[in-house]
Amino acid sequence: MTSYKEVFANLNRAALIPFFVIGDPDFDTSLELVKAAIDAGADILELGIPFSDPIADGPTIQKADIRALAAGMTPRRALEFIKAVTDYKPIPIGLLVYYNLVYQYPTEQFFADFKAAGGSSVLVADLCIDDADEIAIPASNAGLDTVFMVTPNTTDDRAAIIASKTTGFIYAVSTLGVTGQRSTLSDMVAPLITRLKDLTDIPVCVGFGISEPAHAVQVASAGADGVIIGSKIVKFIEDNLSDKDKMKADISAFIAEISSALSLS
Amino acid sequence: MKHKGRFGQFGGFYVPEVLIPALEEIEDAFYRFKDDPKFAAELDNLYKNYAGRPTPLYFAQRFSKHVGFNVYIKREDLLHGGAHKVNNTLGQCLLAKYMNKTKIIAETGAGQHGLATSMTAALLGLEAKIFMGALDVKRQSVNVHKMRLCGAEVCPVSGGTGTLKDAINDALRYWTANITDTFYVFGSVCGPHPFPTIVKHFQTPIGIEARSQSINTIGRLPDIITACVGGGSNSIGLFSGFMDDKDVRIVGVEPAGRGLDTTEHAATLAVGKIGVFHGAKSYLLQDDVGQVHETESISAGLDYPAVGPEHCQLKDSGRAEYTAVNDEQVLDAFGIFTKLEGILPALESSHAIAWLITQKGVLPSETNVILNLSGRGDKDVDIVEQNRQM
Numbered sequence: 001m002t003s004y005k006e007v008f009a010n011l012n013r014a015a016l017i018p019f020f021v022i023g024d025p026d027f028d029t030s031l032e033l034v035k036a037a038i039d040a041g042a043d044i045l046e047l048g049i050p051f052s053d054p055i056a057d058g059p060t061i062q063k064a065d066i067r068a069l070a071a072g073m074t075p076r077r078a079l080e081f082i083k084a085v086t087d088y089k090p091i092p093i094g095l096l097v098y099y100n101l102v103y104q105y106p107t108e109q110f111f112a113d114f115k116a117a118g119g120s121s122v123l124v125a126d127l128c129i130d131d132a133d134e135i136a137i138p139a140s141n142a143g144l145d146t147v148f149m150v151t152p153n154t155t156d157d158r159a160a161i162i163a164s165k166t167t168g169f170i171y172a173v174s175t176l177g178v179t180g181q182r183s184t185l186s187d188m189v190a191p192l193i194t195r196l197k198d199l200t201d202i203p204v205c206v207g208f209g210i211s212e213p214a215h216a217v218q219v220a221s222a223g224a225d226g227v228i229i230g231s232k233i234v235k236f237i238e239d240n241l242s243d244k245d246k247m248k249a250d251i252s253a254f255i256a257e258i259s260s261a262l263s264l265s
Numbered sequence: 266m267k268h269k270g271r272f273g274q275f276g277g278f279y280v281p282e283v284l285i286p287a288l289e290e291i292e293d294a295f296y297r298f299k300d301d302p303k304f305a306a307e308l309d310n311l312y313k314n315y316a317g318r319p320t321p322l323y324f325a326q327r328f329s330k331h332v333g334f335n336v337y338i339k340r341e342d343l344l345h346g347g348a349h350k351v352n353n354t355l356g357q358c359l360l361a362k363y364m365n366k367t368k369i370i371a372e373t374g375a376g377q378h379g380l381a382t383s384m385t386a387a388l389l390g391l392e393a394k395i396f397m398g399a400l401d402v403k404r405q406s407v408n409v410h411k412m413r414l415c416g417a418e419v420c421p422v423s424g425g426t427g428t429l430k431d432a433i434n435d436a437l438r439y440w441t442a443n444i445t446d447t448f449y450v451f452g453s454v455c456g457p458h459p460f461p462t463i464v465k466h467f468q469t470p471i472g473i474e475a476r477s478q479s480i481n482t483i484g485r486l487p488d489i490i491t492a493c494v495g496g497g498s499n500s501i502g503l504f505s506g507f508m509d510d511k512d513v514r515i516v517g518v519e520p521a522g523r524g525l526d527t528t529e530h531a532a533t534l535a536v537g538k539i540g541v542f543h544g545a546k547s548y549l550l551q552d553d554v555g556q557v558h559e560t561e562s563i564s565a566g567l568d569y570p571a572v573g574p575e576h577c578q579l580k581d582s583g584r585a586e587y588t589a590v591n592d593e594q595v596l597d598a599f600g601i602f603t604k605l606e607g608i609l610p611a612l613e614s615s616h617a618i619a620w621l622i623t624q625k626g627v628l629p630s631e632t633n634v635i636l637n638l639s640g641r642g643d644k645d646v647d648i649v650e651q652n653r654q655m
Contacts, residue, residue, distance in 0.1 A: 052556040053430065053542065055437045056281045062424060074554050099279055099541045104555030126279045126541070130266065151283040153444065158285070176283060177442035 004092055004120065004145060004168050007043055008203050013262045014220035015043040017205060018255055019096070019230030021064040022047050022081050023073030024237055029244055030068070031081060033237070033251055035088050040252040041259030044092045044120075045085065046207075046228055049078045051098040056125045058180030060231040063238060075101050075110065079117045086118025094121040094147055094168065099135075107135065111142035121145035121168035129158065132165045140167070147171050150196060152188035163200035169226065170196060174208045174219070181231045182209035190222040197223050213261035220262055229258065266292055270458020273581065275574035278457035280544045284437070287444045292459040294364045299466060308359055315388065316344050316351045318470055322478035322635070327605040328618075332625045334632040337483065338608075339475050341499065341639050348611065348640030349471060349499045350381035354450060356467030358385040361448035368392045368443070371450040372436040374401055374429035374495075375566035375613070376408025377640055378452030383417035393417040396436040399427035401565050408644060426559045429569050433543055453496025454573035457544025461574055465501045472506020475635055483633050491516040492637035493616040494587065495531065495567030497576045499639035504585060514586070517576060518620040520562035521589035529561035532589040533572040534580050542571045548580075563592040563648065564612035566640070590619040596652055598622055599642060611640035612648065 007015060018037045023030050034045065050065035050073050057065070075097075082093055095114060102110045102124060111122065122139055129148055136146050145168030150159050153176060163170060172193060175186035189206060196204045206219045207228030216227045233251055240247035266289055270276045278288055298304040312318040320340045329336045341349040354371075361369055369391050373379030379395040386393035395412055399421040402409055412419050420439075425431035433456070440449045451460040454468075479487050490507055492500035494517040507513040522530030530536075533548045540549035542557055550558040550570040562568045579585035590598075595612055598619035603609050610618055617636050628634075642649075 053425075053434050055434050055543070056441070058438070069556065076554075100549070100551070100555040100557070103541055104538075104551070104553075125281055126544070128278070128280060128282050128285055130285075131277060131279065149282040151281075153286045154282060155286070162282075173283060176444055178438045 004203065007092055008225050011043060013265070014224055015205065015226035016041055016255065016259050016262060017044045017046050017226050017228040018042050018233050019046040019048065019228055021050050021061060021068050021234060022078045023050065023068035023071055024064040024234065025067045025241060026071040027073070027077065027081065031084055033248055034085055036248050036252045037255050038089050038091055040255035042091065042255060044094060044226065046094045046096055046230070047082065048096040049075055049101055051101060054098060056178055058178040058231060060181065060234050060238065061179050064234045075105055079113050082114065082119055083117040090118070092120040093118065094123060095119055096123045096125060099124045099127045102135070108138045108141070111138050111144055115142045115144055119144065121147045123147040123149070123171055129162045129165055136165055149173055150192070152176060152192050156195065156199065159196060160199055163202050166202050169203040169205045170200070171228070172196060172204050172206045172224070174206055174210065177208065179208055179231050181211040181235065185209060185215045185218055189219060193222045193224050213258050216258050217261050217265040220265055266458065267296070268292065268458065270462060272574040272578040275546050275577040276458055276461055277546055278544055279541045279546065280457045281441065283441050283444065287440065288457060288459065290364070291448070294360055295459055295463050298360060298363050304359065304363060308356060311355045311359070312352070312470065316355060319474045320344060322475060322482055325606050328602055331601065331605055332621055334628045334630055334634060336621060337487065337633065337635045339471060339503065339635055339637045341471060341637060342608070342611065342614070342641035346377070346381045346384055347643065348377040348381065349468065349502060350378045350452065351385065352470060352502070353452065353464050353467045353498060354378070354381040354385040357450045357463065358382070358389050358391060361391060361450070362389050364448065366446065366448040368447045369450050370394045370396065370436050370439060370447055372396045372429065372432040372452060374432070374568055375564065375644065376401065376405040376412070377566055379412050379419070380408050382450050383412040383415035386417060387415040395419050396422055396432040396439065398429060398432045399423040401428055404648065405565060405644060428565070430557065453498040454501045454575060455496040455543060455545060455571055461545065464498050465505060465575065468498050468502025469505045471499065471502035471637060472504060475503060476506040479635060486510050486513055487633045487635045489514045489516060489632065489634045491518060491617045491620060491634060493518050493567060493613045493639060494534070494572065494576060495520065495569050495613065497573035499637050501573060501575055503637040508584070515579070515584065516620065517585055517587045518616040519587060519589040520564060520567040520616060521591040522561040522563070524591055525589060528558060530589070531560035531562045531568050531570065533570060534576060534587040535589045545571070545574050547571050547574050547577045563595055563652070564616070566611070566613040567616065588620055590616050590623070594619040596649060599649055608638070609642035609646070610638055611642045612645045614639045615642070
């Protein structure tokens with residue numbers, strides 16, 4: 001398994017990190033799409049387990065959660081999915097999950113099973129740094145890295161605490177809001193990256209609202225170590241539910257386009 | 266945050282990072298202003314002269330005769346807007362004003378909290394946006410009209426089953442994107458810290474008044490106090506006044522909907538498992554893997570899969586007991602109480618009435634009970650009528 005450290009060290013550009021909801025629109029198609037994303041140039045994957053009440057997500061990812069749940073996705077099936085991905089290629093996988101699913105599994109066992117499936121890190125969307133130990137300790141026991149979010153309104157003091165609890169990368173949220181495509185990138189993002197880079201050596205990856213190659217380049221040139229692209233990719237699924245070949249072709253082409261834009265920048 | 270917001274293991278603030286600064290700001294303002302003489306005087310004046318506090322404690326003579334023990338009714342239904350919700354909205358909206366916020370948002374189920382928020386926003390000159398499940402918009406259309414008349418914008422939420430939990434999801438999402446200028450007026454003693462503590466604080470007049478009225482009217486403390494529990498704000502308001510009176514039995518009544526043996530209920534404390542939802546650790550109605558259940562109750566105001574963290578602690582410590590009654594019992598109670606007292610009780614409050622009816626022949630005749638009539642039932646007349654025809 002390649003670690004985050006190796007990935008960031010070996011890349012001479014920002015890491016490309018596509019996000020998928022596991023099992024969207026169904027297990028098999030989802031697996032095909034993730035494999036296609038790897039083949040098209042993904043360096044790291046961010047995968048989400050669908051949840052009934054995803055409060056940090058905008059409409060596109062909410063709908064993906066509903067599709068995946070309707071197709072029978074569960075946390076256990078999601079771990080089988082991750083195993084299938086890492087069997088295909090040993091790529092670092094960051095998990096994005098809402099806390100109740102981990103809590104019910106329960107936590108220690110969930111992290112052990114996720115590690116066994118080949119996972120690299122966990123980000124719990126609705127658990128902030130104040131309660132970080134509820135997951136940071138079991139994650140570290142399981143040999144997993146932690147990822148926490150920093151937002152443009154996070155104070156420097158708080159960001160420093162977050163950095164101290166983060167072993168994988170900091171997920172810098174580009175804007176104030178939920179996930180979703182945006183036509184222009186928030187002007188809060190560059191100052192946020194600069195602020196974080198002054199604070200810590202932990203890698204900083206940026207997500208939320210990155211929908212165009214130009215956005216990815218903008219974020220990379222502001223100093224980010226990685227760009228996370230979610231809603232834009234998930235939208236290709238929503239827009240092509242009746243044509244799975246096109247779904248796959250559109251996602252591959254988009255990821256290849258971002259990848260080459262990042263390499264050229 | 267300065268405080269952990271824990272009630273035993275329950276509560277806390279399980280939210281995305283982006284919400285933390287806003288919660289900190291509210292926590293800070295709450296502790297700064299709650300005992301500030303100017304704030305307290307202004308709120309007290311609004312309670313008295315706008316909302317109609319104190320509310321009476323009324324001896325329900327004919328209903329008492331029906332059940333065979335003494336039932337005293339705390340008349341929160343007489344408050345402006347027709348429910349206890351205004352206690353909280355006056356407090357929170359005034360807090361928003363002291364924080365120089367001009368925009369507020371709120372979620373609503375039955376529409377009572379949405380209406381109370383809309384009225385208060387009009388009163389204090391705040392711009393209000395109310396998130397309400399699309400199904401609830403339909404089944405509580407009168408309240409929707411009233412909110413709009415007060416100048417509020419009602420935003421129907423079609424996600425999920427279009428009920429209270431979906432309204433809260435969307436209100437939280439909206440708040441995330443508008444955090445710098447918007448105050449979230451949370452409607453119950455649920456959600457992330459500091460809301461359970463703030464909402465409780467603004468509902469404590471119910472318990473404080475009831476306790477002193479009990480001593481003045483009955484001549485002593487009641488044997489039992491009871492209220493319905495959805496999120497749990499009217500009940501916490503009443504219970505808080507008697508927490509240290511160890512001889513007073515505290516009974517919360519949850520909605521058993523179509524029965525506890527089905528999944529169509531909202532009796533969280535009766536059959537829920539501990540989980541994390543909408544920012545707090547609490548008992549939660551969920552499936553085996555932790556997906557949150559849709560709930561079902563004839564009363565939209567109790568239709569919620571979680572419950573206030575303090576109730577969870579009270580259940581575990583044994584200080585309060587929780588029971589549940591089904592829709593059928595609630596409709597019967599609504600009918601009986603209205604006929605005997607000439608008071609239309611909200612279907613929410615009718616849950617507590619229904620529990621008292623089950624105690625007929627169980628409780629000794631000298632028992633004194635205080636029941637919190639959290640709201641009036643005018644809003645429910647159509648629902649009662651439809652169910653009678655069925």
